[in-house]
Amino acid sequence: MDSVLIRYHEIALKKGNRPYFTELLKRNLIAALQDLGVKEIRSLPARLLVTFNNTIDQQTAVSRIRSVFGVANFSLVEKTPRDLDAIESQVLKALNGLSFSSFRIETQRGDKSFHLTSPEINRQLGACVKEHSGARVDLSKPELTINVEILPKDAFFGFDKIPGAGGLPVGASGRVVSLISGGIDSPVAAYRMMQRGCRLIFVHFHSAPYLDKTSQEKVRLLVATLTRHQYLSRLYLVPFGEIQRQIVAAVARPLRVVLYRRMMLRIAEALARADKAQALVTGESLGQVASQTLENMAVIQQAATLPILRPLVGMDKQEIIDQARRIGTFDTSSIPDQDCCQLFVPKHPATKARFADIEQDESKFAVNELVRYGVENAIAEEFTFPPQTA
Ligand code: ATP
Numbered sequence: 415m416d417s418v419l420i421r422y423h424e425i426a427l428k429k430g431n432r433p434y435f436t437e438l439l440k441r442n443l444i445a446a447l448q449d450l451g452v453k454e455i456r457s458l459p460a461r462l463l464v465t466f467n468n469t470i471d472q473q474t475a476v477s478r479i480r481s482v483f484g485v486a487n488f489s490l491v492e493k494t495p496r497d498l499d500a501i502e503s504q505v506l507k508a509l510n511g512l513s514f515s516s517f518r519i520e521t522q523r524g525d526k527s528f529h530l531t532s533p534e535i536n537r538q539l540g541a542c543v544k545e546h547s548g549a550r551v552d553l554s555k556p557e558l559t560i561n562v563e564i565l566p567k568d569a570f571f572g573f574d575k576i577p578g579a580g581g582l583p584v585g586a587s588g589r590v591v592s593l594i595s596g597g598i599d600s601p602v603a604a605y606r607m608m609q610r611g612c613r614l615i616f617v618h619f620h621s622a623p624y625l626d627k628t629s630q631e632k633v634r635l636l637v638a639t640l641t642r643h644q645y646l647s648r649l650y651l652v653p654f655g656e657i658q659r660q661i662v663a664a665v666a667r668p669l670r671v672v673l674y675r676r677m678m679l680r681i682a683e684a685l686a687r688a689d690k691a692q693a694l695v696t697g698e699s700l701g702q703v704a705s706q707t708l709e710n711m712a713v714i715q716q717a718a719t720l721p722i723l724r725p726l727v728g729m730d731k732q733e734i735i736d737q738a739r740r741i742g743t744f745d746t747s748s749i750p751d752q753d754c755c756q757l758f759v760p761k762h763p764a765t766k767a768r769f770a771d772i773e774q775d776e777s778k779f780a781v782n783e784l785v786r787y788g789v790e791n792a793i794a795e796e797f798t799f800p801p802q803t804a
């Protein structure tokens with residue numbers, strides 16, 4: 415098997431957007447496979463065909479493609495001439511050594527001018543495989559599915575379809591800024607927006623030197639994991655301890671968490687505008703903690719003018735944890751750290767912040783100056799995937 419056939423959902427696409435969509439998908443596939451020697455990616459009806467310059471490490475190719483959003487499913491395939499005898503002999507050769515007791519053939523004709531119909535190919539090839547393998551045909555639950563694709567110039571076959579990551583290609587929905595904390599929720603929120611086609615820029619607020627650097631190390635690991643899906647990421651590390659210190663010096667405890675959050679949003683928004691991003695993403699989930707009541711969300715949100723996307727807002731903690739495990743962020747997120755929002759805050763923060771009280775508190779410290787301080791002292795780091803070896 416020397417090529418990969420990628421299938422994407424066409425239904426999700428308006429007709430006019432399709433070339434743009436496939437172009438992005440191609441570009442992302444090239445990025446994901448860049449170190450494996452991609453020779454060409456050909457557009458076929460509802461499919462892309464990836465060929466390589468050399469034999470590939472199949473496991474690596476499969477794991478890379480599984481992370482590319484916009485792929486519905488894919489198969490490792492082998493090229494054959496457009497001739498049933500040739501297809502039969504190559505399929506039999508490839509089946510050599512595989513053990514299976516039942517199978518089915520699934521043919522797609524990308525070229526309807528081929529002299530046999532799909533059912534005819536299924537029948538003839540099926541009879542041949544049955545005779546040589548002794549396996550029976552099972553159309554509903556076969557152990558092995560043999561996929562055949564007839565194209566205008568050549569044909570391909572492969573075994574089994576591997577499920578893809580679904581969604582839309584990263585880049586198709588624009589750029590957004592993800593507020594990432596090192597906790598369980600925000601990396602899942604980031605993943606979900608990436609799956610909807612957003613390219614993410616990450617912002618993390620840390621309280622060093624007042625708290626240790628664990629949260630920064632965790633966020634670097636999390637961003638590296640998420641970069642598997644977008645190949646190039648920028649992470650801004652914003653020093654927040656000094657800002658918190660000034661807030662603490664100026665206002666009493668109850669509203670501090672809400673005030674911190676509003677400052678985070680303002681700084682994230684300034685960074686977003688500088689990078690031409692169109693929205694902010696948080697890992698908030700309604701009612702999960704005291705700061706995430708509707709009242710508090712409303713008051714926090716008013717500090718920003720860009721839309722705030724909260725992809726987890728209606729999810730249960732357990733659902734979020736399950737997804738964190740699936741996407742490979744849970745273990746890193748579970749490393750104990752000192753969350754910057756726990757710094758100088760009451761055990762029971764206000765759950766119903768009132769806008770008038772917030773305004774009054776914010777008149778006691780230099781909001782704009784502190785936002786500028788955060789933006790100017792943000793340190794940008796870049797992450798790439800696959801890791802550069804040269
Ligand atoms: P998470 O699991 O993502 O930390 P959480 O359940 O702990 O979320 P909060 O602490 O209320 O919830 O934070 C809500 C959201 O605010 C986070 O999901 C994240 O998007 C953002 N946020 C909180 N702390 C930080 C931080 N230090 N840096 C960047 N964003 C943060």
Ligand code: MG
Pocket residue numbers: 595596597598753
């Ligand atoms: Mg948290």
